[in-house]
Amino acid sequence: MSRADYLSRLRRRGLDQAASKSRDVHTLSTPTIQALERIAKSSGPLLHLPDEVETEYRLEWRIAANHIRVMLCILPMSVASILVVFGETLLGMPEPLAQSMRLGFFAIALPFALIPAAIGWLWPHSPAAGALLAVSGLVSLVWMNVLLAQGAALGYPIHHALLPCIPAGLVLLSGFRFVPVLGLIGGYLAVDQLAMQYLGTPPRTPTQWVGEITLLAILAAAALWMETTRRRSWAALRLLQLQAHQDPLTGLRNRRSFEQHYDVVAAQARRDGKRLLFALADLDHFKKINDRYGHDYGDGALSEVAVVLSQFSRRPLDAVARLGGEEFALLLYDCDPAGAQARLDALVDQVRALGIDNEEAPLGVLTISVGGVISDGSLPMSELYHSADQHLYAVKHRGRNGARLGPIISG
Ligand SMILES: Nc1nc2c(ncn2[C@@H]2O[C@H](COP(=O)(O)OP(=O)(O)OP(=O)(O)O)[C@@H](O)[C@H]2O)c(=O)[nH]1
Incomplete structure (x- = not known):
């Protein structure tokens, strides 16, 4: 099954929520990382984020701004409703005007504000x-x-200044996003011209125009500034997040990221009654590599093994990490014992097949030992770690270059 097929199946089963909860923060391509670094340091306006992260940025922003947007929809509407209901008494409005105001407010403005608030x-x-x-x-x-x-x-002239209050409010509600703000201003000016032509709205004086255009220009400039600043900080934050979750040498998840991911995957496995494979992998005689060829060669070997390991993490809930030194961890979601054993054996074979020189080791090349356990997600990771470590130790003890899978364990 291809990754795309698998993703669509996951979506149908609602598992994508779990996958997105444990977003693969470390899996960004190098060009994207470089672009984020440029943006984080840039002083230019309107920074375009790489396509790979643009959707993520917009989604995060939409969710973060949601509560305030809901409040902004409700609060001015509550104030306006008082003015509208008591328009005649408070503002001395003629009765027919007060009536149209009430009608328009309750039939148009209020539902149009409350429905988006509810959707948000x-x-x-x-x-x-x-x-x-x-x-x-x-x-x-x-x-x-x-x-x-x-x-x-x-004979009850309403001040034109009330009109730009609407785009001003919308600019605020949009979170000062530059492109939507330009669209809003364009829409505002278009409606304005049509209204003057077809609805008989009284024309503005030149001073009113100057005031209104100045206000719109200030809003556009504020949106440009806010959007640029926000994108720059988001890029910096994303890079920090990346560093906090990534092993710098291999680019794999680090222990912290792996543990967080495990919690999400274990909860999903419990909900779905699925099993997961947790495996610990440790390079054999790695010290001899460092001693014989130097630390840089050792680093290169770790990176190559990381590439092999990452190919075993194919589904959205799978994960692979470098826990420290020459120790790696693998987590495979929805994995039965036969499949698990086959994968662990394949891992051992593929690392050996890399043919990384380790002359002083018995086989002359770098090998790996693996210990794994299968669980139903009911145990904390520390217990799986302990159990997998015992199987790993047994493999080391019986000569290394092999994999051992323990029986299914549960809490
Ligand atoms: N090059 C490099 N070496 C590392 C790194 N982290 C840990 N090591 C080395 O990994 C080696 C681990 O040695 P041991 O724990 O004795 O394990 P081993 O030699 O692989 O022996 P067995 O695990 O028993 O097969 C040490 O020499 C560490 O210095 C790293 O980031 N880069």
């Missing part, structure tokens, strides 16, 4: 809330223009 609350991953808010802003703008025209006809 219930489905924070979805981009629908943002899109709906933009539509809601434009519809509210048309409604405001109708009120302006009606106010002028009734």
Whole structure:
């Protein structure tokens, strides 16, 4: 089964949630890492993140900004509802205008603000809330223009300054994202022109125009600045995250990242009644390599073994890590004993087949010893580690270059 097929099957079963919870923070391509490094140091505007991480950035931002966006939808609407309900008494509005205001507010503005707020609350991953808010802003703008025209006809002029409050609010709700903000400003100006032409909104004075255009330009500049700063900090944070979870020599997960991943995978295995393979792999006579060929050669050997190991981690919930020194760990989700034994044997064969010189070792090449256990996810990783280590020790004891799989263990 190809990786794409497997991913779509996972999605159907809802496992992708677990995979994304334990996001493979260390698996970014070298060009992406280099681009992130450039962005983190750059002082230029509008930094474009590499495609590999752009979606991740947007998703994280959408989720992080969600609560505040929901609050921003609800709070101004609550204040506006008071003004709208008591418009006649508080603002001395003529009755027909107050009536249209109430109608427009409860039929258009309020639902158009509350529905996106609810969508954002219930489905924070979805981009629908943002899109709906933009539509809601434009519809509210048309409604405001109708009120302006009606106010002028009734001799109760409503100030034009109320109009740019709508794009200003939307810019805030968009989290000052530059491209959507430009779209909003364009939409605002278009609705404005159409309203003047077809709804009879009174034209602005030149000073009003200057004020309005200046405000829109300030909003656009603020969005550009915020978006650039945010992208730069995100790139720096992503690099830090990468370093905190990655072994610098081999690029594999480090122990911390592996332990976090194990917790997620174990919980998923318990939920789905699946088994997982946990294996410890330790290079044989590695000290002889360092002593005979030097530390750099040893480092190269570790990197090559890491490449072999990473090929055994094919599914989204699988993982491979360098726990320290010449010790590696492998975690395979949904693995039965026969499959597990076959993979561990293949690992041993493939490391030996690398043919990395180790003249002072019995076989003349670098080999690996592996101890593994299968569990149902009910045990903490420390117990699997302890058990796998005993099997690994047994392999070392009986001459190395082999794999031993223990019986299934559970809590
Ligand atoms: N080159 C290099 N060597 C490392 C690194 N980390 C640990 N080592 C070396 O790995 C060697 C481990 O030696 P031992 O623990 O005696 O294990 P071994 O020689 O592989 O013997 P067995 O495990 O019993 O087969 C030591 O010489 C460490 O210095 C590293 O990052 N790079």
